[in-house]
Amino acid sequence: MDEFALIRHLNKKAQDRAIAKSIPSYSQVATGIGDDAAVVGISAGMQLVAACDAMVDQIHFLPQTMEDFHVGYKALVSNVSDIAAMGAIPKFALITLAVPKGLNISRLESIYDGIYACAEEYGVAIIGGDTVSTPDSLSISVTILGEVEIGQALLRSSAKAGDVVFVTGSVGSSSAGLHYLLAKNRVEHSPDSAYIEFIRSHRMPKAQVAAGRLLLTSGYGHALNDISDGLASEAWEIAEASGKCIQLFAKNIPISDSVLQYASDINYSPLEWALYGGEDYQLIGTVAAEYWDKARAQFEREGLAIYPIGEVLPGDPEVRWVNEAGNIERLEKKGFNHFGR
Amino acid sequence: MDEFALIRHLNKKAQDRAIAKSIPSYSQVATGIGDDAAVVGISAGMQLVAACDAMVDQIHFLPQTMEDFHVGYKALVSNVSDIAAMGAIPKFALITLAVPKGLNISRLESIYDGIYACAEEYGVAIIGGDTVSTPDSLSISVTILGEVEIGQALLRSSAKAGDVVFVTGSVGSSSAGLHYLLAKNRVEHSPDSAYIEFIRSHRMPKAQVAAGRLLLTSGYGHALNDISDGLASEAWEIAEASGKCIQLFAKNIPISDSVLQYASDINYSPLEWALYGGEDYQLIGTVAAEYWDKARAQFEREGLAIYPIGEVLPGDPEVRWVNEAGNIERLEKKGFNHFGR
Numbered sequence: 001m002d003e004f005a006l007i008r009h010l011n012k013k014a015q016d017r018a019i020a021k022s023i024p025s026y027s028q029v030a031t032g033i034g035d036d037a038a039v040v041g042i043s044a045g046m047q048l049v050a051a052c053d054a055m056v057d058q059i060h061f062l063p064q065t066m067e068d069f070h071v072g073y074k075a076l077v078s079n080v081s082d083i084a085a086m087g088a089i090p091k092f093a094l095i096t097l098a099v100p101k102g103l104n105i106s107r108l109e110s111i112y113d114g115i116y117a118c119a120e121e122y123g124v125a126i127i128g129g130d131t132v133s134t135p136d137s138l139s140i141s142v143t144i145l146g147e148v149e150i151g152q153a154l155l156r157s158s159a160k161a162g163d164v165v166f167v168t169g170s171v172g173s174s175s176a177g178l179h180y181l182l183a184k185n186r187v188e189h190s191p192d193s194a195y196i197e198f199i200r201s202h203r204m205p206k207a208q209v210a211a212g213r214l215l216l217t218s219g220y221g222h223a224l225n226d227i228s229d230g231l232a233s234e235a236w237e238i239a240e241a242s243g244k245c246i247q248l249f250a251k252n253i254p255i256s257d258s259v260l261q262y263a264s265d266i267n268y269s270p271l272e273w274a275l276y277g278g279e280d281y282q283l284i285g286t287v288a289a290e291y292w293d294k295a296r297a298q299f300e301r302e303g304l305a306i307y308p309i310g311e312v313l314p315g316d317p318e319v320r321w322v323n324e325a326g327n328i329e330r331l332e333k334k335g336f337n338h339f340g341r
Numbered sequence: 342m343d344e345f346a347l348i349r350h351l352n353k354k355a356q357d358r359a360i361a362k363s364i365p366s367y368s369q370v371a372t373g374i375g376d377d378a379a380v381v382g383i384s385a386g387m388q389l390v391a392a393c394d395a396m397v398d399q400i401h402f403l404p405q406t407m408e409d410f411h412v413g414y415k416a417l418v419s420n421v422s423d424i425a426a427m428g429a430i431p432k433f434a435l436i437t438l439a440v441p442k443g444l445n446i447s448r449l450e451s452i453y454d455g456i457y458a459c460a461e462e463y464g465v466a467i468i469g470g471d472t473v474s475t476p477d478s479l480s481i482s483v484t485i486l487g488e489v490e491i492g493q494a495l496l497r498s499s500a501k502a503g504d505v506v507f508v509t510g511s512v513g514s515s516s517a518g519l520h521y522l523l524a525k526n527r528v529e530h531s532p533d534s535a536y537i538e539f540i541r542s543h544r545m546p547k548a549q550v551a552a553g554r555l556l557l558t559s560g561y562g563h564a565l566n567d568i569s570d571g572l573a574s575e576a577w578e579i580a581e582a583s584g585k586c587i588q589l590f591a592k593n594i595p596i597s598d599s600v601l602q603y604a605s606d607i608n609y610s611p612l613e614w615a616l617y618g619g620e621d622y623q624l625i626g627t628v629a630a631e632y633w634d635k636a637r638a639q640f641e642r643e644g645l646a647i648y649p650i651g652e653v654l655p656g657d658p659e660v661r662w663v664n665e666a667g668n669i670e671r672l673e674k675k676g677f678n679h680f681g682r
Contacts, residue, residue: 030388034582036426036567037392037487037493039619042383047371051378052435052484054473083379094393096437096482136477141437143393143484146378153380155479226377241375283517 010105010112010127012184017116025125032273038127039270041093051082052146057137066180069138070203072114074279078228080122080207081281085226086155087216088148092120092207095129096141098326103138122209134277154216154224154285159242163286165310168211169254171231172270175277177202180262198259205281211304212283220295224285232275232319233282233335235254235310239317247320248310248331276334286312351446351453352470358457366432366466379468381433387488392423394485398478406522409448411456411544412481415620419569420485421463421548421612422622426567427496427558429489430431431463431550436470437482444479452481463550495557495565495626504563506651509552511597512572513611516618518543521603539600546622552645553624561636565626570643573660574676575625576651582656587671588661589651617675627653 011033026032031039042048055061055075066074068122076093083090095115099108119126121224124144147229159165177199208226223242225234231253255270280293287295299306313320319331352374367373372380383389396402396416407415417434424431425656436456440449460467465485500506518540549567555561564583565577573593595609604611628636633649640647654661660672 030492031496035494035497036423036565037390037429037485037494039427039489040389042389042393042493048381048383048389048486049378050381050433050435050484050486051469052471052482054437054438054439054482056439056473056475058476059474082377082620086380088378092528094484096393096395098395098397098480098482128392130395130482132397132480133400134397134478134480135399137475139439139473139475139480141395141439141471141482143391143435144378145389145486147374148380150382151371153378156376218387224377272558282584286420 003064010109011095011331020311021034023120023125024125025123029125030126032127040127043089043147045150047150047153047158048092049083049086049088049148049153050145051079051144052142053079053082054139054141056139065178066203068110070113072111073118073204075140075142076118076124077205078117078208078279078281079125079142081226083144083146084207084209085224085283086146086153086211087212087224088146088153089213090124090144091145092127092145093119093124094143095126098134099130099131100134100136100138122207131267136257149216152216153238154212154239155226156223156238159223159238159244159246159286159312160288161244161312161314162289163312164283164289164292164308165235165248165281165286165312166306167231167254167284167309167321168208169282169305170254170259170280171227171280172255172259172273172277173198173201174205174279175273176259176262191313194258195262198256202279207281208283209301209304214298214302215285218295218298220287220291222286222288224283227280227282227284227337229278230276231284232331233331235319235331236333238284239288239319241259243317245313245315245318245320246310246324247313250324252307252309254307272331275331276328278335351450362465364461364653366464366579369432370466370468373466373468381468384488385502386491388491388494390424390427390429390489390494392420392485393481393483394420394423394478406519407544409451410455413452414459414545416481416483417456417465418546418548419620419622420448420483421459421550422567422569423463424485424487425488425548425550426565426624427489427494428562428565429487429555430512430554431465431485431487432492433468433486434460434465435468435484438470438472439475439480440472440477441477441479445642448664463548490557493557495553495562495564497579497582500564500585500587500627500653501580501629502585502651502653502655503630504635505630505649506589506627506653507647508623508625508650509549509644510593510623511600512568512596512621513596513600513614514539514542514617514622514632515601515620516614517544517600517611524536535599536603539597539603543620546620548622549624551643552640552647555639555643555645558625559636559639561628561632563627563629564623568621568623568625570619570676571617572625573674576660576672577674579625579627580660582616584658586654586656586659586661587651588654588663590663591665593650595648602632616672619676629637
């Protein structure tokens with residue numbers, strides 16, 4: 001079996017396993033992997049939602065930060081997060097792998113295991129892709145397809161003056177995990193137990209699909225964005241797309257205890273990670289102030305987290321930061337830059 | 342403006358130009374580039390068709406074979422061809438570019454110009470993508486989305502015993518073009534005029550969307566496949582997917598006069614290019630024998646080419662080759678391998 005036949009075989013094996021586990025999206029697949037293109041049905045009353053996101057070895061991950069399984073998992077989950085950020089339902093994915101010559105086949109198996117573990121978790125059917133050789137680094141490019149009720153997608157541009165700005169969970173965890181792994185400079189098979197949570201946030205972050213759906217179906221959600229490049233950058237995107245000023249309060253930003261502990265241990269500001277660190281994949285968005293209490297109650301009933309972190313003000317698009325001393329600054333627009341390069 | 346802001350600017354500029362030219366697919370785009378994901382409508386009575394195909398510098402193209410404009414054009418048209426091969430209508434595309442550090446911005450502009458020239462030609466709306474840095478080679482990964490009437494897609498698996506096997510145009514042209522360009526070993530801005538046609542076939546091949554649609558809407562088409570890896574490999578795919586024997590006749594394979602001339606000049610077998618050369622993007626398929634004359638007449642009326650090149654026989658899946666002396670051989674299953682690596 002040549003290299004590509006083997007990859008096709010691996011893909012087929014993983015797919016059969018996924019189909020056997022009855023991921024419902026497969027019921028919409030008329031023609032899957034194996035023809036020139038896949039053919040799928042889109043549910044009545046729904047629009048198609050599509051996004052793509054790529055990850056490159058040495059740019060988005062390093063051997064000492066991510067095992068191959070994590071690389072596969074994260075390549076897909078970062079795409080699922082884009083669907084969550086529209087309030088939509090993830091359905092299908094196409095995966096393009098650029099594989100360096102001579103890559104050990106067991107490494108590819110682990111990447112596929114990670115991809116399919118994520119696919120199963122979020123009910124995504126893998127319907128196609130391409131595998132090409134590359135003279136250089138491994139890269140994974142994923143296209144995710146989802147569905148959303150016609151005209152209901154939650155856009156960045158929908159923030160209204162008076163809205164409460166929220167985030168769906170702790171931020172900065174992924175960056176703390178990255179910092180820890182880079183500092184250790186080796187793959188940690190059994191990391192310090194206190195730090196497992198935020199290391200996992202870096203390697204296997206969760207996409208907030210349930211929160212996105214609740215914001216859409218309840219009608220409470222206005223603007224919505226996922227945090228792939230840090231809270232600051234995403235808040236700026238909403239401010240600019242909506243033409244509004246967003247004011248965030250330092251004291252309200254949720255940061256997990258273990259991240260606070262680690263930051264204190266290494267004498268670093270956890271807010272740096274929260275504001276300018278990437279890949280938390282929490283959602284940031286806005287809800288009308290008069291519905292905030294109802295929205296929060298409904299999140300609580302469904303076992304989902306939501307934290308008020310600021311407010312939308314009329315005025316020129318910018319992001320203001322009320323620091324812990326109560327002084328207002330303009331928040332820097334910079335976003336996450338992988339490994340500071 | 343940083344590198345990525347500039348890329349976004351280029352993309353936006355090209356998109357505005359495309360929208361201004363009224364590509365009808367844009368009327369189905371509710372949210373295009375600029376949010377976490379695109380939102381598009383799928384027409385009533387249609388299924389979604391999706392494929393992806395990637396091209397990597399040094400593997401799929403070389404500076405002496407393709408100018409940047411061609412790289413962009415071909416990355417998209419190879420995907421459009423996958424939609425044509427289902428009998429479907431191309432609609433939307435998402436483009437992921439992995440850009441080496443320090444790549445000259447005018448090169449990126451040329452790639453985008455090529456992408457958007459192709460998008461315009463085939464009525465494709467560019468709805469999203471990703472741009473990432475890479476430490477290595479430029480690569481382009483495209484996801485194409487199209488629409489097809491529910492249950493009507495033309496699959497590889499639909500060949501029936503007794504069918505006529507056809508091809509929609511000359512084959513081997515792209516490989517002849519590649520051979521010529523590699524032999525010259527430099528970018529030819531004004532190649533020998535006799536060879537312009539097949540050099541163009543290599544750099545800016547056509548996707549056979551109209552032929553695919555005619556085969557589907559007329560009801561004449563059974564199996565269908567596009568020729569990305571050579572006639573032999575694609576005929577094998579149909580034979581195996583359909584569980585039938587395909588017999589091809591050497592004397593019937595259409596090869597253009599200029600390719601025959603060039604092959605003769607360099608003392609090479611043009612059938613090698615036709616059978617095992619890649620990227621012609623013609624369609625190979627089958628039509629019931631009793632409808633062949635009608636199908637051919639309808640192709641002629643619409644100004645489209647179609648050539649009978651063989652027949653589908655009952656029996657074990659394989660591809661037989663009736664050579665010019667009338668002897669039957671088993672056709673080798675090998676496909677196109679870029680630059681023989």
